[in-house]
Structure formats: structure tokens, C-alpha cells
Amino acid sequence: MSDTSAKILDTAERLFGENGYDATSLRQIIAAAGVNLAAIHYHFGSKEELLDQMILRKAEPVNEERIERMDRLMARPGRLEVEEVLEAFMQPMCAAAAQNPQFVRVMGRLHAEGLLPSVIQRHFQPVVARFHMAMKRALPELPQEEFLWRVHFMIGAMAHTMCNSPEFPGSTVAASDFRDRIERLVAFLSGGFRAPAARSVGAELEVK
């Protein structure tokens, strides 16, 4: 990778994280990076490709750790707890956030701009597959369709939580403290995944 590419990637990462993808112009990036406008198109082809490369560079280590932790869980016999699976999925992102706060901001921003599903999510397939398997070991009795919907809900809550800060008065937690945030989120999601399925499908709601 050339020096110019690296400078562009670093600068784009910072500016996208600070101001979002749409709000950041290529001209801002080249000014901050000290390179020429055409260099971006030479090295990356387009603004969107630049984004793609920038994400991949940072997401790969996170996903590798997720896969590792998920595989370690799967190697254990017996039933898994919902909390452990969720944590194995979420914690690596926290570690990345602690080391480089910009990264999670960028990811959140991208989801908020609707760019994750179309461009990036295919790179997360191996992680998602393992997450599904592990989660099913924690929730063997949950119907498949209900399970998939709940994963869907989880993704929304997770992305929104990573991107936005609730900004309420009297908060005792710094906006950048992702570990606290994730612990709260895991507790919430665990309750959601364990809830009895909505009655419209199987009519198994008698328990409550």
C-alpha cells in the first residue's frame, strides 16, 4: 500500500467518523491529507470504494476475534447462555472501540446512512453464520422464524446504540464508554431473546 493510499484512508476514517459519509466531501479529505483530488479516484475508484476499503481494514481484526470467541463457545458441550453468545459477538467491537474510538463511530454512522446493508454486510457472513449456530444452542426451543426476527431486532438496537448517544441529563456514563453501553444492551437483548414467542404464530403464550 502506497503512502498516499494510507494517508487517504487515515484521513477519511477520521473525517467520516466526525462528520459522516455524506457530509464529508472528497475535497475536505484531500485538503486534510495533503494529496490531490484525483489521487482518490486513482487509488480507490470512487468515494464509495474508498469507504469500503476503509471499513475492511478495520473490520477484519474484529471479525476474526468474534469468530475465534464463537468457535470457543461452540467447542463447549451442553447448553450455552444467551448472555455469553451475545457478549462473544459484541465484546470485540468494544475492544476495537476502546483502542480506536473512531472506528465504531464510523460503523454506526454508516448504518445510520443506510450504507452497511448494501456494501459491507457480505463481509460479515462468516461471523453471522457462527452467531446463529451458537445462539441456537442457547435457545433451542425458539421457533426458527421468531429467532430470525429477533436477530433482526437485535441488529437494529445494536447499530442504533453504537451510533447514537441517548443524551439524557444526569447520565453517569461517558458517551464514549462502550463497555457499559454493551453490558446494558446485552442485558436488554437477553431478556428479549428469552421472552415467550408472540402468540400469533404458535399460541404458546400461556406461561406468563
Place this chain on the structure above:
Amino acid sequence: MSDTSAKILDTAERLFGENGYDATSLRQIIAAAGVNLAAIHYHFGSKEELLDQMILRKAEPVNEERIERMDRLMARPGRLEVEEVLEAFMQPMCAAAAQNPQFVRVMGRLHAEGLLPSVIQRHFQPVVARFHMAMKRALPELPQEEFLWRVHFMIGAMAHTMCNSPEFPGSTVAASDFRDRIERLVAFLSGGFRAPAARSVGAELEVK
């Protein structure tokens, strides 16, 4: 309201719903509506103001019904169930979706583009305030901060659910069936809101 304004609003609603806000240019709108470019700025001032007006026109009836249902709940003595409060908040959106599928698509798109928090959410303040009050009657023992975080999680799950379809094979539910979707979501969120609070709140913050 003039005929031109109405044509612009209708067309903008359709195009924003189909292609998103950013991806829709004012020139596309005027071409489809058969009006002049400057008419938009004459009637609305800017593209963002146009969006604001478009949202308000559709969101007001929904919010009025939400407020009505919330007030009816609050008038009842005793403790409320989490499910009833969530349903009072969600159902009116379903009704609007059934009657005008475009509207929910627009709202979802806007959230996906990160435009809801900055521009629109102030119009939802009366609804949100009532929702908080009612929800606290259902969860009197939940600490305030944990409560606010969970509302935050809920917003993410809700917005993502309204905007995106999970697209898994063998689904027995049409993508446009928002009632089923909301029932599942309410079951999930209820479990989340009822979950025991994350343990970390006091402990790990001392160190910092």
C-alpha cells in the same frame, strides 16, 4: 394549501419513499410533479424544509392517536403492563402503514439516512413524554438511567424493523404485514424491558 404545494408534497413523498432523501434530487421531483424548480423554494424554502413539511402532514394523525391511547392508559388506576404501553405506542404506526404503505417506508428511509434525530424528532416530543410516563407506571422499579437506555435500544430496534425486512427464506409472513411484525417486536421488547438491570452500573465506574 395551493395545488402546487400539494403536488410537490405528494411527489416528494413518493420519490423519497422509493429512493431515499439524498438520492432524490429536487429536479426529479419537479419533473415528476410538473412544476418549476423555484416553486419548491418559494413554498418550502429548502429541500430540508420540504421534508419537514412532508413528514408533519403524515405524522400528525399518527401521533394524535398515540397520545389519545397513551392518555387512556394513564387514566386507568393501578399498574400497567409493558405490552399495553408498547402497543399503544406502536399500533397507530401500523394503522398508518396499512392505509398508506409509503409513509412508513419514508420514515424508515429517513431513519436509515440519519435524518430523523436532527430534523424531525422534536415534533415527537409530546408523544415521547407520555410514553415515558406510561412506561414508568409499568416498570416502577427500573432505575431511571437503565430505563432511558432501554428506550434508546427500543428506538433502534423499532426503526430498523420498520425500515428493513429480514429477508429470510421460508418466511410465512408478507414483508408488508406490519401487524405481525409489531406483535413480534412487542414481545421481544417486553422481555428486554423486564430483564434485570445490568450489574455493572455502580461497580466499574469507580475506577475511572
Place this chain on the structure above:
DNA sequence: GTCTATACTGAGATAGAC
């Protein structure tokens, strides 16, 4: 009061010289 025609600024993209 409403609307049209047209000009202005800044965005992403590209061709071709070096």
C-alpha cells in the same frame, strides 16, 4: 402572491499531460 428562467457555488468524476 405565484411561478418561470436562469445564474451561482460546490459536489463527485474523468481525460490527458507530465
Place this chain on the structure above:
DNA sequence: GTCTATCTCAGTATAGAC
């Protein structure tokens, strides 16, 4: 590989016709 110059199209602003 890099840079200059230029293209197209976006949102915006305004002068003036009806």
C-alpha cells in the same frame, strides 16, 4: 503515480413575468 483542467449535476438564490 500524480496533477491540472474540465465535465456534469446537485442545491440554492434571485430577477422579473403574470
